[in-house]
Amino acid sequence: MxxxxxxxxxxxxxxxxxxxxxxxxxxxxxxxxxxxxxxxxxxxxxxxxxxxxxxxxxxxxxxxxxxxxxxxxxxxxxxxxxxxxxxxxxxxxxxxxxxxxxxxxxxxxxxxxxxxxxxxxxxxxSNRRPFREIPVPVADRNALIDAAQQEQGWLHVLTRTELDPFAELVHRAHRTQVDDEEFRAEFDRWTGRRRDEPEGVPTSSSGPRPEPQDLWVVRDFSAGQAPERVAGKDFEREPLLAVLCSHHDSRADELRAGQAMQRVLLTACAHGLSSSVLSVVTEVAETRDQLRSMLGGSLHPQTVLRFGYGPPVPETPRRDPADLLMD
Ligand SMILES: Cc1cc2nc3c(=O)[nH]c(=O)nc-3n(C[C@H](O)[C@H](O)[C@H](O)COP(=O)(O)O)c2cc1C
CATH class of the missing domain: 3.40.109.10 (NADH Oxidase)
Known part of the structure; x- marks a missing residue:
């Protein structure tokens, strides 16, 4: 070699x-x-x-x-x-x-x-399974907020009263995306993959199959192959959801927001928390604007993160480090 x-x-x-x-x-x-x-x-x-x-x-x-x-x-x-x-x-x-x-x-x-x-x-x-109904301690929430600030980002933890209007936005954004043929084709191309493929999301990394009554997790990463939902294994009633925001919206701010997102996700992991990303609302321009207004209008929502205590999940494959190099 x-x-x-x-x-x-x-x-x-x-x-x-x-x-x-x-x-x-x-x-x-x-x-x-x-x-x-x-x-x-x-x-x-x-x-x-x-x-x-x-x-x-x-x-x-x-x-x-x-x-x-x-x-x-x-x-x-x-x-x-x-x-x-x-x-x-x-x-x-x-x-x-x-x-x-x-x-x-x-x-x-x-x-x-x-x-x-x-x-x-x-x-x-990324853990797309239901999390346990155990609240994340305030000290851990504060560590996540602090991690975002260390990278010049802002983590807005959604309050109980913000969860319902946010769920509305999730469904609205999801409907927009599934009505878009190009979105569907792209999504289908990169999900429901085999575990021996070095990119895309394998079925083994998906959550349970979505059901119409679900409040939160609406994307099926398994191409319909995930097992049917087991009774009593629904998603947590009051998830800990947080909007990772930047203070400005230039390309450099987006790159910084990515560093903030990763510091937050790694901090969660170091504190024993599972996490997943829920980007649908921030991908659809209209719902991203609505989320921005919901947060007061001055921050720029970049993505949404979910934290809690989930079961162990397998890792998602990656390309070989040698394949990441340019000449
Ligand atoms: C910007 C961004 C948006 C993402 N959006 C979603 C999403 O909407 N739903 C989801 O389940 N995962 C989402 N993910 C997670 C990726 O699918 C995941 O990072 C990738 O499959 C690699 O798996 P890993 O996070 O377990 O390493 C997103 C990740 C990033 C960085």
Missing amino acids: ASFPTALGLSAERTRQLMGSAGLAPSLHNRQPWRFRLTEQVIEVHADPQRRLPAADPDDRELRLACGAAIMNLRLALADAGVRPLVDPPPPAGSPTTLAEIRGGGRAVPTPAERALHDAIARRR
């Missing part, structure tokens, strides 16, 4: 692990829309235009969220390898796909909190 290229003074094996960590970031339909160019001085993070999802994500906003999450993983993995990561915006005259450049800024000694987040990278997974 050819040896892996190196970057930022790391060994080939460490660089391979670094790319593996980046690739474990979450992405819409597990499209993994990132690529990296490695040199000794810099890691370039690129969007992969071949991996766009034009029906669900016509403006590439969620693509940038996913790439932001990959950058968060890279930052943690670099710190774990003893390198202080410095993340810069792309050079103005650079390639149009460059999203960020990461350089080494001297030696890093990760804090225990950073170590815990780094350890969570491989354990985190």
Whole structure:
């Protein structure tokens, strides 16, 4: 096997692990829309235009969220390898796909909190199963809010009275998407996959088959193959849902929001919480605007996260780290 290229003074094996960590970031339909160019001085993070999802994500906003999450993983993995990561915006005259450049800024000694987040990278997974009816303690909720703030984001935890109007928005957005033939075709192409495929969402990662009376989880990732709902295994009555927001809405803000999303998801995992992403409301322009108004009109909702205590779920496959590299 050819040896892996190196970057930022790391060994080939460490660089391979670094790319593996980046690739474990979450992405819409597990499209993994990132690529990296490695040199000794810099890691370039690129969007992969071949991996766009034009029906669900016509403006590439969620693509940038996913790439932001990959950058968060890279930052943690670099710190774990003893390198202080410095993340810069792309050079103005650079390639149009460059999203960020990461350089080494001297030696890093990760804090225990950073170590815990780094350890969570491989354990985190989207859990689409029903969660237990156990409330998430206030201290853990606050840790999630704090994680978003550390990355210049804002996590708005939906209050009990906001849950019903939000559920309305979920159903409205879902109806818009299922009425859209292109959305349906794209969704069907990337879900209900086999576990040995390195991208897309496999049936094994889906939740129970959706039913018409469901309040919350409306997408079937199993292509209709998930087992019928077992009586008494419905979704939690009062889910802990939180809207991950940015304060502004430029492309750089979306990339930062992706880092905030991933810090929140890793913090949840480090605190023993399961999580999933529920992006339907933020994908449909009309419901995204309505959600924005619901939150007071000044924040920009980027995605919605659900937290709780779920059963163990299998990991969703990823591409080999070598396949993430550009020449
Ligand atoms: C921007 C974004 C939007 C997503 N939207 C949804 C969603 O609406 N429903 C869902 O179940 N998962 C959603 N996901 C989760 C992805 O499907 C998941 O990250 C991917 O399949 C990889 O699996 P993993 O998170 O378990 O590693 C989303 C992820 C991202 C980053």
